[in-house]
Amino acid sequence: MSLFKKVDELRSEFKQALASNPALSDLERLKQKYLGRKGVINDLFKQIKDVEADRRGEFGGLINQLKTDVQDLIDAQVRESHSEEQASDSLDVTLPGVEYTRGTLHPIESTLRDFKRIFHRLGFAVAEGPEIETQWRNFDALNFPPEHPARDMQDTFFLENGSVLRTHTSPVQIRLMLEEKPPIRSIMPGRVYRNEAIDAGHYCLFHQVEGLYVDENVTMGELKATLELFCREYFGEAVKLRFRPSFFPFTEPSSEMDVSCFLCGGKGCRVCKQTGWLEIGGCGMVDPNVFKAVDIDPEAYTGYAFGMGIERIAMMKYGITDIRLLFENDVRFLKQF
Amino acid sequence: MNISYNWLKEYVDFDLEPAELADKLTHAGLEAVITETLPDYFESILVGHVISKEKHPDADRLSVCMVDLGDGEPKQIICGAPNIEKGQKVPVATVGTTFPGGMKIKKAKLRGVLSNGMVCSENEMELSDDQSGIMVLDEASPLGTNMKAYLSGNDVSIELDLTPDRSDALGHIGVARDLAALLGVEMRKPVIELEESSTATSSLMRVELEDPDGCPRYAARIVKNVKIGESPAWMRQRLQAAGIRSINNVVDAANYVLMETGHPLHTFDLRYIEGDKIVVRKAHKQEKITTLDGKERELDETVLLICDAAKPVAVAGIMGGENSEVQADTTDLLLESAYFKPVVVRRGAKKLQLATDASHRFERGTDPNGIPYALDRLAGLIVDLAGGELTNGQVDAYPEPIEPLEISMRAERCNAILGTHITVESMSAILNGLELSHSEKDGVLTVTVPTFRPDIEREIDLIEEIGRIHGYNNIPLPQHFSIANKINKKTPDQIRERFIDHFAAIGFNQIYGNGLLSIEEHPAVFGDEEALTLANPLSREMASMRSSLLMGMAKVADHNINRRQSDLKIFELGQVSTLDLESDTGAREASHLGVFISGELQPKQWSQEAVEADIFHMKGILASTFEDLLGLELTFKAAEHELFTNAVDVVLGDDKIGTLGNLKQLNQNLKSVSGVYAELRLSETLGLERNIQYQQVSAYPAVERDLSFMIDANIPYEQIDETIHKYAGKSLIYSRLYDIYEGKSIASGKKSLTFRLVFQNQKRTLTEKEIEKDFRRILKGLEDAYNATLREAI
Ligand SMILES: [Zn+2]
Secondary structure: OOHHHHHHHHHHHHHHHHHOOOOHHHHHHHHHHHHOOOOHHHHHHHOHHHOOHHHHHHHHHHHHHHHHHHHHHHHHHHHHHHHHHHHOOOOOOOOOOOOOOOOEOOHHHHHHHHHHHHHHHOOOEEOOOOOEEOHHHHOHHHOOOOOOHHHHHOOOOEEOOOOEEOOOOHHHHHHHHHHOOOOEEEEEEEEEEOOOOOOOOOOOEEEEEEEEEEEOOOOHHHHHHHHHHHHHHHHOOOOOEEEEEEEEOOEEEEEEEEEEOOOOOOOOOOOOOOOOEEEEEEEEEEOHHHHHHOOOOOOOOEEEEEEEEHHHHHHHHHOOOOOHHHHHOOHHHHOOO | OEEEHHHHOOOOOOOOOHHHHHHHHHOOOOEEEEEOOOOHHHHHEEEEEEEEEEEEOOEEEEEEEEEEOOOOOOEEEEEOOOOOOOOOEEEEEOOOOEOOOOOEOOOEEEOOEEEOOEEOEOOOOOOOOOOOOEOOEOOOOOOOOEHHHHHHOOOOEEEEEOOOOOHHHOOHHHHHHHHHHHHOOOOOOOOOOOOEEEEEHHHOOEEEEOOOOOOOEEEEEEEEOOOOOOOOHHHHHHHHHOOOOOOOHHHHHHHHHHHHHOOOEEEEEHHHOHHHEEEEEEOOOOOEEEEOOOOEEEOOOOOEEEEOOOOEEEEOOOEEEHHHOOOOOOOOEEEEEEEOOHHHHHHHHHHHOOOOHHHHHHHHOOOHHHHHHHHHHHHHHHHHHHOOEEEEOOEEEOOOOOOOEEEEEEHHHHHHHHOOOOOHHHHHHHHHHOOOOEEEEOOEEEEEEOOOOOOOOOHHHHHHHHHHHHOHHHOOOOOOOOOOOOOOOOOHHHHHHHHHHHHHHOOOEEOOOOOEEOOOOOOOOOOOOOOOEEOOOOOHHHOEEOOOOHHHHHHHHHHHHOOOOOOEEEEEEEEEEEEOOOOOOOEEEEEEEEEEEEOEEEOOEOOEOOEEOOHHHHHHHHHHHHHHHHOOOEEEEEOOEOOEEEEEEEEEOOEEEEEEEEEOOOOHHHOOOOOEEEEEEEOOOOOOOOOOOOOOOOOOOOEEEEEEEEEEOOOOHHHHHHHHHHHHOOOEEEEEEEEEEOOOOOOOOEEEEEEEEEEOOOOOOOOHHHHHHHHHHHHHHHHHHHOOEEEEEO
């Protein structure tokens, strides 16, 4: 019998076997017989050498086709049998689902993301800078006079060479204003350092988001409106905002901003220390001396800046009472976010 | 600083409850909170009347007293003080009172006689060091009043947390000025009338300013024949509310004027001032002075001294000297009121590491032109309280008077900055309220800024004053924002976010590590790290900046593994820094990705086996991350690394960007940590350039072939894979190592590999002949290179 004919015979033989609607175990046996290592199709491959040289390619194609068809038909039959089995309700569907372990964003990250999302919608780009800064960018250019008590407002880590671990992300404002011409509208998230003893409320490092808008005709009213929109979107629509005069060397006028306590609705509770208000950050109009330091004409442009501490807000929002938990990274803590 | 609610009323009329007052001040930038200056134990110490006093039957020194506390049941109390007398009003610690030292007042028998409380001395109540006898109270005090009310005079103390610019508000008058401006009422300052003797002060004392730059003004007065004693109750109550302990009438007077005007003053005992002169000069190197706190301090040229003809008698603006201190027997006083340059006092205080109420104020700027007023006020108060005669006039060395600044403010500019529509008239009224006298022309207000407001130097500072008193909360909110017409460039943080999201999505927990480490904790992950050390660290454990993420990650792993959380998938994306002398900060910073896996990646479940963490998972995670997020292919090269076993370098293009491997023990404290760690350096531009171009999906069938062959066991996969691709031809679109087998039925020293190969062509169906040809070529290549032998071909 020619080998070509044998291929045809095997094909029809297989189809017959399949037509008898075999059980799953029979299908497995069929698979072994045709496709197994010692199966009949493999046998055919070994016989390629017996075919006339000029027809070997044709023959090879034929048996490959056979192999593919057998495989496809068996697979289809197996699928059908499975679905029949499932349709017969014999499967214990109450067995638990396969567990997929979920991952998490760190609460500092997710808080930062919320901030970014809202400010992005308000047209703010993101700018970043290094954690180690020159004193000029961290203090002098920001209108902290040398040997002024304002420098004591932020306990500073120094490197041996006189550089500082930035005490705020404001040096990024300086970098940005030196690099770009107004309009500038960016937020500046990043890690900052303070040389303070560590306790439940303080850590030697934390994260800030600052914002800067420099353009013609920027007003303090617009600063207030921007921050109010942010707070209502982030903390909830009912939240109220208040502004209190304050002092920061790099802004004038300067203000603290408080939101009405979203836990007690302003009635007073432990978190807001019975005041009904939570301090969330500082803001103000960019001081003309800062503009002078970066060569922007303070008569032509005005600007506002604001800054908020991410940890502080994350802690208020998630009810975390000890900042150290954020840097301990116990996975039982992390998995809650 | 604490202020007194009652005291403030002397300078301005207001009808506000303490809480309302605090709120008002807070909204003007003087952050105010109502505070307690007296501890709780004063609440159970009550004013009592001694109605009888008998000798104790069995103890000579004790008296048995009946004391009426106003509750109708006089108490029997045993007292040992020599000065207790019938008819006195005295403080009685009732049963249950607990003193700070832990002493608790109980009913007790003293030598057989019952005592229902204790009559207290000032020392026992921690009011002063006086333990000579019990404290005798004002005869008019109502019975049963608690000592908190008695001592405070029913005053309320308000704590102000002032920003460093507001030196003018460091006294009651300054606070009253703001309050008057806020309420739109007048403020009044005490009017001083002095009686002076005919002797001119200048005939008794000269002042020489050797450093007029550091001390531009020094004024003095002399009071003779004062009698040092206790201050009256009103003075003690005032100081109490301001959080200052009463010392004696003279010192109290100086503190009173400090708290009233904000101007620090000093009093010397005149008998110790030699040579009838005061010299203000810089200290010499290694010069010494013993200050009022009893400490000997070594000085240098940064410190300014007040000296007499022979010796230093005070550290200017910081603290007086012990050698000229006012004492109980002092009769003649030299009063000092001076202006020292803020920076000079700041340097001195830093040098001596000594911060006082005086230095705090001088550093922030006092009023050089307020000196005569403060000095006269002190002189008048001392004469009132301690008697004595004032000599005629002040000695006032003020060679170059400091003139008030003149600044213009454009009303239009003010409204443009604030976003308001405040009228010129309203602005003018605000300035008047703050005692900022001015003239107005064409909408420009020209202000003469008094020297008590050193914070006002520019137009913008005046604008802030207008905004502050107008009220920030009264600035209207615009309904629309302007948004800059500017392209928002793609930034590295967007790529980092994608990494973070990706790792969270595949089951990893993100961590935020502490960036400060001890100097010994810098494992060389990349080998070129030189860590940066801090000049003023918080502790030895946090004395340098992290140069890689490894140590922080290992500490987190250790923390968790020690708490039975050993199946970990954690990662951090953070900044690290290393020494770089080229940069202006001396540092180079980079974004690193650290990934740690340990234990089981997937737990055993009823339907599947556990999946253990190993380096192949790490390779796969990293490769797929780069491929999926950035369309970039990572390659991996076997490497040697002192921190890892089975180290593998991670390569992107031609650059090694990181290393992974099984972590070795880092140090003795991190014994529990074992797992697979990878750290990669992510360049600033990574992924920013990705440009996805659609590739047409072939319409022609893909054909799968499995290739199984035997090969020497020691030939690495990497080489085999390379060979396959070298010989494959263009039609091989995918290959995967499907199975690897050594052992039974395989000759020793050999292994069997099975690859799944997929062939496809974009333009036509591949013929069997073509596939066979590619297949054979691959096999031939493997045979030639490694003596591979075909096991099975399908
Ligand atoms: Zn609350």
